[in-house]
Amino acid sequence: MFLRAIRIIFTALYRRLDRSISSKLPLMWRMILFPIKLIPCKAPLSVSFRKALEDLGPIFVKIGQILSTRKDLFDLETLNELEKLQDKVAPFDTSLAIEIIEKELGASLEETFTSFNKTPLASASVAQIYEAKLVCGNETSKDVVLKVIRPNIEKTIKKDIELMKWLAKILRSLIPDSKRLHLETVIEDYERTLLNELDLRIELDNTKSLREKWEQSGKLYVPEVYEDLSSERLMIMERVEGLPVNSITSFKENNVDLRKLAHLGVEIFFTQVFEHNFFHADMHPGNVFVDITNPERPTYIALDCAVVGSLNEEDRLYLAKNIYSFFHRDYLEIARLHHESGWIPKKTDVEEFARVIRNAVDPYFNKPISEISLSNVLINLFNLAKTHKVEIQPQLILLQKNLLNIEGMGRQVYPELNLWETAAPFIENWVKERIGIASIAKRLKKKFPIWMETLPELPEQVAKSLSEIKNIQMEQTRQLKKLTKVMEKRERDKSLILLGLAALAGSSFFYWIYINL
Numbered sequence: 001m002f003l004r005a006i007r008i009i010f011t012a013l014y015r016r017l018d019r020s021i022s023s024k025l026p027l028m029w030r031m032i033l034f035p036i037k038l039i040p041c042k043a044p045l046s047v048s049f050r051k052a053l054e055d056l057g058p059i060f061v062k063i064g065q066i067l068s069t070r071k072d073l074f075d076l077e078t079l080n081e082l083e084k085l086q087d088k089v090a091p092f093d094t095s096l097a098i099e100i101i102e103k104e105l106g107a108s109l110e111e112t113f114t115s116f117n118k119t120p121l122a123s124a125s126v127a128q129i130y131e132a133k134l135v136c137g138n139e140t141s142k143d144v145v146l147k148v149i150r151p152n153i154e155k156t157i158k159k160d161i162e163l164m165k166w167l168a169k170i171l172r173s174l175i176p177d178s179k180r181l182h183l184e185t186v187i188e189d190y191e192r193t194l195l196n197e198l199d200l201r202i203e204l205d206n207t208k209s210l211r212e213k214w215e216q217s218g219k220l221y222v223p224e225v226y227e228d229l230s231s232e233r234l235m236i237m238e239r240v241e242g243l244p245v246n247s248i249t250s251f252k253e254n255n256v257d258l259r260k261l262a263h264l265g266v267e268i269f270f271t272q273v274f275e276h277n278f279f280h281a282d283m284h285p286g287n288v289f290v291d292i293t294n295p296e297r298p299t300y301i302a303l304d305c306a307v308v309g310s311l312n313e314e315d316r317l318y319l320a321k322n323i324y325s326f327f328h329r330d331y332l333e334i335a336r337l338h339h340e341s342g343w344i345p346k347k348t349d350v351e352e353f354a355r356v357i358r359n360a361v362d363p364y365f366n367k368p369i370s371e372i373s374l375s376n377v378l379i380n381l382f383n384l385a386k387t388h389k390v391e392i393q394p395q396l397i398l399l400q401k402n403l404l405n406i407e408g409m410g411r412q413v414y415p416e417l418n419l420w421e422t423a424a425p426f427i428e429n430w431v432k433e434r435i436g437i438a439s440i441a442k443r444l445k446k447k448f449p450i451w452m453e454t455l456p457e458l459p460e461q462v463a464k465s466l467s468e469i470k471n472i473q474m475e476q477t478r479q480l481k482k483l484t485k486v487m488e489k490r491e492r493d494k495s496l497i498l499l500g501l502a503a504l505a506g507s508s509f510f511y512w513i514y515i516n517l
Helices: 001-014 027-039 045-058 058-069 076-087 094-105 153-174 176-181 185-198 200-214 249-255 258-276 314-329 331-342 348-363 375-387 394-413 419-434 435-515
Strands: 113-117 125-134 139-147 234-238 288-291 300-303
Touching: 001 045, 001 153, 027 139, 045 058, 045 076, 058 076, 058 153, 058 176, 058 185, 094 125, 094 234, 113 139, 113 176, 113 185, 153 185, 185 200, 249 258, 249 394, 258 300, 258 314, 258 394, 258 419, 314 331, 331 348
Parallel strands: none
Antiparallel strands: 113 125, 125 139, 139 234, 288 300
16 A cells, blocks of 8 residues: 555656646745656646556546546646546557457357457546457347456555545544545445446446436437346447537537537436436546437437446435525525534534525526636535535435536536526426425325225234233333332341441440440
8 A cells, every 4th residue: 555655656756747736836845846857758747647647547547537527627738638538548458358358258259250350449447448240140240349347457446445545544533524524435435336347247237227217218328238248347239329428529510409418418417316316427528429310409328337326215305405495596495404414513503504505606506607617616615514514425426426527528518508497497396296295195195005905904903002002011010010129128128237237336335335334
């Protein structure tokens, strides 16, 4: 772990990432870091940053993938470099990939495919993608892609996770207030998510489930997977045609309705979270494509379903109520919900907390994404969380990460996108369905057959319960009598002891008088 920390520092220095901060450091630190300037580095800082993330492995590559959607945080040159981390990570040797493929298939490439392109179609943080034509009998073939897990990747991931846990413990001991962030729980969830990505059988099941939910929608297409040819380290699926979601120039050239495309993306996301409770949780541009066959009605294509998320009914309803209240600028209700759920200390002044929320987020309400500075929003929210000791909820971290991706893609596709305008009707309808009269009637109707089935047994159950209550009362009476007897005996024993002590004292007194006389 210590060696891994040293390697991270060494990589940052070797790639001369100090160039981004050296001018902002105090004089003492600039003097300490001065010898590093002797290390030659002709590459632009943006290239060095991307290569440093690649050098450090999958966890850092994934951080870069998220950052690649943040036009508000980086200049265009840096964003262009970070975008390469989505599907242009340095590939591993194809001969190793073929060795893995043939081992997993239990057959040679020639027996399974009519053709196989040895140049990777894409190379990402966890896996590498190849294109081929699958033998289907009757001299026909199907265009497919093969996803192959990178060799020896699990070891690197575990080292990085251990380092993150170690840093979290140090942070918790140095800054007690950091406990509310639940960093160790968050890291454990992230570890589980990353390790799940290494088992392509999990991704296969996720892909099948997502495909079933959207197959007839005409809004989101999920490729077919070939289950009988797939395994833990290899997955084969249908090859689909589309453009990456950040192909803005191509969209404009083909007269794609970008407003409709952006609003559709928001609709798909909220449907996945609230209706299906099964959302694609790694929606960076490398995993989201667009079919522009009909430019006026573009549709999305979802790839790489290794990471999916879900929330329990309580969390979904709580989240929806917060969003619903936010849309209506009902900050007092948001504060009350936080207070009731225990997300803020019970002693917090709810009205004061509501005013703080208003000051933090109201200036950004009803603005298009292009006019919102995410850095300012985050700074305000972090200050709010620190001041009022807001508990960070680990179960929502995956959703929050995905929201960053969604907002980043929305900013690229259609900067004038108004998230509130798009999402408000959906959330309002969902909340009304859950807490309205119609919802109550629906739940009663669902439970009615169960109640009718148990109704004949109700008198017997009531009689049995009354009998059990009577037995409990009788037992309590018996125990009380026993306790009374024990207490009475204790008092008698106490009296006898006192009497004995008194007698002993009296005898001693008279004996003393007798001796002295």
